[in-house]
Amino acid sequence: MSDKAKIGAGLAIFVLLAAFPIWYPLVFGGAVSLPEREPPRDGSHCIEANMVARHMDLLNRWQNAVVRGEGGPQYYQSEDYPGERYEMSLTKTCLKCHGIESRTGGTISCSECHTYANVEIRCWDCHLDAKGN
């Protein structure tokens, strides 16, 4: 049965091609690893415990509350850390720790995770990092 070899070779080529995304980074390296998140060095914490999952929803709500509010600062009551109150402000609250570029040399900037997740954020088309750009 000479066809057996042909079929076997065809299958092997198919599997090799189909599995390309799996073996390519293993063989040639260059796999993009999940950005390592660095906890704050001064023992502080973010406004909620799981901000990786929650920040987009929170930012959306803050944006609506502040931009469409009646003027004057607005405050956010932390749910995970009872009694803690934060001003709803990207530049005054979030960017105090999270810069457009990381402030600690670590991995807490917005772009590190968003580049990894291929999520394009358009905040910086308009908003400026505190004092200037």
Add this chain to the structure above:
Amino acid sequence: MDQNRRSFLKKAGRTALGVGCGFPLLGSGCSALKQGSTDAAASPIQWAMVIDVRKCLKKEVRDACTEACHRAHNVPKIPDPEEEVKWIWTEQYEHVFADQAHEHTEAVMKGAPVLVLCNHCTKPSCVRVCPTRATWKRKSDGVVMMDMHRCIGCRYCIAACPYGARSFNWRDPRAHIARDENNQLPSDYPTRSKGVVEKCNFCADRIRLAAKPVPACVEAANSVPGGQGALTFGDLRDPDSEVCRILNEKHTICRRLSLGTGPNVFYIV
């Protein structure tokens, strides 16, 4: 009573006609009542401005106002008039007060430059047409606000505004904002992006926290020699405010009053 088929059909027809005519009347009556109630529940503060046209005849005063405003809000300077972005700028008297100017207008006013900006109308037509509510009249102080996150760039508001107070960003504005020697923009105010509409916001960011709010243009005018009192800002609802005092004492005019938008920028000519 003799009730035959013919008279029954006649009565039914009249009833149908009566109900058909009555509903629209009822509807418009209801909406008129509603309109009345929203007018009654007017904002507790209504910011307004009085512009003394004669004091603004000096170029330095007008330039100082525009410069201060455009710096404070990172407004780009685009030379092409088709694409320029303006918050407060200068127009000829005849164009600003098209319905007031006539061939015997006093010589000093003919062709005189007049400062113009968003009128923060009591009944803003731009707000009525916005399909996404990206622009609205703030209830607390009557400022006509813009939410750049929501603006989809349809430009209905530009078409609706009878004062030409709105500008569209045809291109990325950041390339046209003058930067200082450290490559920093003039202000921390967010720039806009390509594809949104913008206009004067009565310095909503400045006035929301101040005890005695003064927009950037008013402050700039007051700092120029001869420009003191060229622009006055204040609350129309407060009878003791400076704007109310001036409106009581002097003859002032508004732009295109007949349209019923209720402009809140007044001119002493």
